[in-house]
Amino acid sequence: MATRTSALKLLRSSLQNESADFRENQWEAIDLIVNKKKKLLVVERTGWGKSSVYFISTKILRSQGSGPTVIISPLLALMRNQIESAERLGVRAETINTSNMDDWDQIKQAVIDDQVDALLISPERLANEKFVSTFLEQIADRIGLFVVDEAHCISDWGHDFRTDYRRIINILKMMPNGMPILGTTATANDRVVDDIVGQLGEVEVIRGPLTRESISLQNIVMSDQSQRLAWLVENIPNIPGSGIIYTLTKRDARLVSKYLNENGIHVAPYFAGAEDDESTSDEHREKLESMLLGNGIKALVSTSALGMGYDKPDLGFVIHYQAPGSIIAYYQQVGRAGRNIDDAYCVLLSGKEDGDIHDYFRKSAFPSVHEVELILGELENSDGLSVPSLVENINLSKGQIEKVLKYLSVEDPSPIYKERTKYLRTAVDYQLDTEKINWLMQQKTVEWKEVKDYIWYGGCLMNYLQEVLNDEIIEPCGKCTNCLGEAIFPVEVNHRNILNASAFLKYSEFYVQPRKQINKGALKEYSIPSKIPANLQSEGTWVLSKWGDAGWGHLVAEDKHNGVFRNELVKAMENMIIHKIDPSDFPAWVTCVPSKRHPELVPDFAQRLADSLRLPFYPCVKKIKDTNPQKEQQNSYFQCVNLDGAFTIEGEIPDGPVLLLDDAIDSGWTFTIIAALLRLEGSGPVHAVALTSTAVN
Structure with a gap:
């Protein structure tokens, strides 16, 4: 049986700090995994050390003769940070994702030969039936620990629900009894926690306080983009360190980056698919992450692509050029800041276009009855169709078709199945659950109202976030602009700078x-x-x-x-x-x-x-x-x-x-x-x- 003393030695080794100690609940989580072989959901604030829990657990389980840990990880940035964290503990970690396809066969063989301690897999890999049947099922009976990182993605109620995560429940059904399972997240309210527990069954829950003592929060309403651009130019140079500026669209990430660079502030746009002339998008995004990590750039101007898992302990600020769609998403993003420094600043600039953008996001979040009927109708009258064939037969975009196919393929039972490149209709009599989708859409509308209420909130801003996240509120943060009773950063901008920004936009x-x-x-x-x-x-x-x-x-x-x-x-x-x-x-x-x-x-x-x-x-x-x-x-x-x-x-x-x-x-x-x-x-x-x-x- 593993002891706290032996686990603490591993923690100190990984942190290279002989005086380090476990944070509250870290050892308790490790104990439940390695000694009691439990299913466990950990809800702890960003920066608490969730990866330390599963890599220390992996090290202990491997020393006891268990097989490798499998980690479902949703983002490349998160995978890269996890690999580095594993290496500090002497855990041999490998990853299977779109950036290393040439190495997949070699990595899978290394896992089969027991030469890998931890394997990180993107959730999209679970959509590949060949990968599941010829590899994952082959090693299922000797997996030592199964980790679902950012577990809120499992839940329909999560702010970042991902269709591929729904496959995880079916994957877990084929795992042997007694295998420990760990889900981790920093952004799950009561509704999301209950949903995850309901899906996994018999799950222990460890939940810690979510308040971030290093973060100072401020909201500034500026409906015009020219005002917000002017504010950024005037204030970013005065904020210590480097940070992230969040936008809702790729175009605005490019636009804000261009304007700041033209005004002598060194930033770069970051989003899914971002690339330069010399590299693939994955390589370029990794280069941008490293530049920010090493303070070689003042900020990355990013969509939500740079969110979960990006770990820069001294990130000094997070600024939102536009308001996010939910308080949970907002907490996730501001949680990038102030992990290992005393003071970090998070400013929410909100504009008149935010509501229209989120309205579009809500309307395109789920497939419609019309889209489902079109696709199932075509498959019903064929011997199987590929995505390109469906594009030629159905007046829907390729992205819409792929979204509907992914949604249908994870339904249980599913009305479709895939053979190689073709999708075929099953005998399942299927109807889209419109009642559930409408309810989820209403919930997203409620979440957007919570954001609008937060923007105008007069009390402690950190307490407001905690309340929405169902966190225990002990006392006001004392650091936000409302607690201080004064603005942390100016709310007015120079008129000449507004005119310059307006000319730029034109x-x-x-x-x-x-x-x-x-x-x-x-x-x-x-x-x-x-x-x-x-x-x-x-x-x-x-x-x-x-x-x-x-x-x-x-x-x-x-x-x-x-x-x-x-x-x-x-x-x-x-x-x-x-x-x-x-x-x-x-x-x-x-x-x-x-x-x-x-x-x-x-x-x-x-x-x-x-x-x-x-x-x-x-x-x-x-x-x-x-x-x-x-x-x-x-x-x-x-x-x-x-x-x-x-x-x-x-x-x-x-x-x-x-x-x-x-x-x-x-x-x-x-x-x-x-x-x-x-x-x-x-x-x-x-x-x-x-x-x-x-x-x-």
Whole structure:
């Protein structure tokens, strides 16, 4: 039997600190795992040391002859930190995830040969039936400990519920009786805890206080993005150390990063899929994490991708550019700060766009009855269909189809199953549980109201977070702006800085890469190859704004509704074109995308723009077939089919490069097809420009 003394020696070794001691409940958790072989859920604040519990337990269990620990870990950043933590204890840890696919066979063989102490697996691996049947089941009877990190992801009620986590319950059913199981999380209220316990059954729960004594909280309401950008520029240089700035969208992560860097504050955007020219996204994100860890950068401007598990003990601040969707998510993110320093600062800046963004997130969180019926109907009438085949048969995006398939595949019993790349229908009579989904949607609405109430709360802000998390409240924190009775950071910003930020937002143009590949069979009427030759591609698209944004986007939306674009937008577009298009390849003439619904709107703007640029305008692109709105076409195949044969080029066209204008870009296929048609008719390079983008990102 393991003793507290032997476990403490391991803790001190891992921390390289001979005077270190267990935090409250750490030894009790280890004891329940290694000596009593219990199922255990640990709910403790971020920075408490949950990874120490399972790696010390692993070390002890391995010394007793047990097999390897299997850890389900949701994020690469979290895996990387866990590997480092394991190494400090002398635990041989390996990971299987998307960043090391070439090593999978070697790692699996090492586990089978008992040369690995701990194996970290992404939850997405559990969706691979071959991985489960040929590997996980093979080692199931000798797993020493099964760990579910960030266990709140199991629960539908969790702020970060993940479909792949639902597979864990079925995986655990095939594990031998008496195998200890550990779930860990810092963000689970009573509802989430009860749900996890109900799913796992007979679970001991260790729950500690969630208050973070090092964190000072402040809320500042600034509805306009220009005010928030100005606030960041004025205040970030004065905050000690480095930190994280959270945004709700990738576009805002890029936008905030660009503005801060232009103002001499060294930051970088971070989100799923972030990459530079020299590396894959996983490698680049790891590089960014290391830069922040070593204080080589003032901040990362991140979506929620940098949240769970990122461990920087001296992180000095967390600032929210926009409000998160729930208090639990907020606690998770501010919990990155102040783990091993006395003072850290967390400021919530909230804006008028936050509610609309969260409304979109809520509406897209779960599949609809329509989506489920479409997919099951197609599978019912086939001998199995792959995702690409479903894309060609169903007017849903590839992402929507994959989301629905993932949701259905973890239902118990499931109405579908997968053979290699194809999905097939089972005999299960399935109906989507709309009552449950509606209830969950209502709960998310309640959670957003809690955030709005927090923003205006007049009492202790830390106590408010504790109350929502069902934590025991002992006393006010004494460090938040409400407890102090004064602002920690200024709530006003310099008017000149607001004007500078406003000008930046008006000129935050962005570039969209040209489309290069067409779904086979999607453009039967046009003689455009599936792989578009370089000489038929556009030069890409420069876009003036995002629909409805704080720059030009709200004016574009306003003017489109009114039926005419103002001259101010002509000058803005002219300025963008002059500064963004290479003078050596500058357009010699202008044309535009026609519309049968609004026949004068874009041509009128194109003529005025051409006059301003002192270029001739040739309305040579004609629409010869009615089409459905492109916004209603959910994937590339349907978008192309909708446009097949819709346009033609009439009359002679001038020599030289051409400027192709439309009021909005979404998928980019309209520009792609018309550019190819113009090039086939002998035009020079096609430079596409749009007033706004309606794409969601």
